[in-house]
Amino acid sequence: MSTLGNLIGGEIVGPADGRQIEVTNPATGETIGAVPALTRDELGRVFDAAEAGAKAWRATGPLARGRVLIDAAALVRAEAAELTDLIVREMGKTRAEASGEVGKAAEFFEYYGGMARQPYGELIADARPGTYAMQIREPLGVVVLITPWNDPLLTPARKLAPALSAGNAVVIKPATETPLITLRLAEILHRAGVPAGVLNTVTGRGSEIGDALVDDHRVRAVSFTGSTPVGLELQRRLAGRAVRVQTEMGGKNAAVVLADADLDLAVSVIMTGAFGQAGQRCTATSRLIVDRRVADALRTKIAERVGALRVGAGDADGVDLGPVVSRAAQADIQSRVERGLAEGASVISAPTLEPGLTERGAFVQPVLLAFDRQNSLWREEVFGPVLGMIEVDGFDEAIAAVNDSVYGLSSAVFTESLASANRFIDEADTGQVSVNQPTIGWDIHHPFGGFKDSGSPFKEQGSEALRFYSRVKTAAVRSGA
Known part of the structure; x- marks a missing residue:
């Protein structure tokens, strides 16, 4: 059994005081690994790193960010056999299903890596003489991603790729049942060139750290995939704050x-x-x-x-x-x-x-x-x-x-x-x-999300995802007298 650590501020951090969560193979009950069980007190360090990472990543520029995502996709494909095996053992999917998930994850990073070359603003008319205006899309800052166990690699990739492409720093919490594959993905992104603090992982029990994870004043957006009761409670908790909320929830x-x-x-x-x-x-x-x-x-x-x-x-x-x-x-x-x-x-x-x-x-x-x-x-x-x-x-x-x-x-x-x-x-x-x-x-390029108790106004995937992870600034420039 191997213990994987969290990526925090560019460093792999193992469990403190032996606090960890064991991960089992659902087909056999065998323990296949462990991850740290973080506490509320440890999250301050995570958000400090993300705050610094957000500034550095925004300054990196879209083309360089896109290059990192494309390099990450290549690493995912190169290590597909190992990632497939981990999904099978950790989540229980058939090998064919797990292999398909790995391929889709790589496609998300390829797609949003390429999207970095698309326009991120446009000129607009201004009635004032000698003046032109523009609208510019820019990053939000620090975003929190909360992902489920059923697609333990694909869903993190679905959220990470547009969030990073748009220039945000990310704090991601995978499901307690399937955290190993997300930590492996974070390690791959780190090797691909994501700077320190831009991507930070948090493993732990939602009942212990869930509220603190979204309550930090530096959080600008939360993207959640999971059950409808939890998603609706998250919407209520964040109501009244200047925090964007994206919830992809249940279905019938x-x-x-x-x-x-x-x-x-x-x-x-x-x-x-x-x-x-x-x-x-x-x-x-x-x-x-x-x-x-x-x-x-x-x-x-x-x-x-x-x-x-x-x-x-x-x-x-x-x-x-x-x-x-x-x-x-x-x-x-x-x-x-x-x-x-x-x-x-x-x-x-x-x-x-x-x-x-x-x-x-x-x-x-x-x-x-x-x-x-x-x-x-x-x-x-x-x-x-x-x-x-x-x-x-x-x-x-x-x-x-x-x-x-x-x-x-x-x-x-x-x-x-x-x-x-x-x-x-x-x-x-x-x-x-x-x-x-x-x-x-x-x-990956189809806008995805539900109505009623299945979703929220913001869709995932395609260009719609970039709308969630960015904000619009309007600027006017007077160029003459």
Whole structure:
């Protein structure tokens, strides 16, 4: 077991007084590493470093910042095998899923490294004689990033790349369950040339350091990805302060299959959206809304696919689903399914697991259920491999069912009608909408984020992310008498 330290002020800092958090492999329960458990009293040093780093990084200039990000992407690609292995052991993803995550992380740094060459301001007209005006985008200063365990490399990259490209200093706190890969990424960025203090990592328990992490007076923005209750509480805590808040939270994402859909395509895509990454995606498909005219045929097709899913350790051959992230997550998912069954849900299909598998590791049986719109499984995010199906009559009932949720992250429709597709795009109350594609899988340059209790006004990814991490200054220059 190795202990990784935090990057603070350009130095790797190990645990003080032996305070550390052990990290385990969810497939085996084996301890694979440890990180420092920082206290509130240690955060002052972190923000002192970030304050100094913000000044140095802003002065570095956009082209030099972009070069560092592109060099970091090359290092991520060069060390992809090691990073993939760490994600598999730390989070439980299959090797294919972990490898894809590493590739996406590199793309984020490449994309925002290139964006450093884009204009960061423009001239605007001024009515005064001999005067011209301009608007300039500049860094905010110190930003705090709080990242989840389900995409432990991709989400830090998604936030770090635009934050650094825009010229900010960063304090990043990874999830307690999966901190090792974030510390490895920080070390890579340090080697790529990020100056001391520009990137600082904080590992520790949110219950002990969470409030202090966002309360420091030097914080200018907070970007959070995680559960809706925590995200909403963060919004309330920061209300009334001159601090930007970006929250990417939960989802209860629906896929609609209309009567004219290509059912084979729909089944293949929905399986990926619902059961990839063991359902541990905020964009995972969890509600299946099917036109009654094709419900029997679709149910038969998808039940066969669900029953054939193979569950096992992420590094095993032929595995479709690895474990969920922890024993706590396993227990929570199982409890929610049991509650839903007690409320009247019924099992349509589930694979038979290897005997003793759920006792050896944090494995969960994937399941396709039938339920109604009063069931808790219809309303509440499960964050596991659980897909529920209801039947509706026509488009109007389908879109009403899609929007019957406090969440509004992602939705999809399967149809061969251009009119139905365009109407769905217009009427679905979700931040992301797909036609004949899964609710998951948004590319690095696609603006990403949800409506209602799934998000906040600021989107991630693409050029929209740079708007969050920068501010606009307007300047007027009189050049003559």
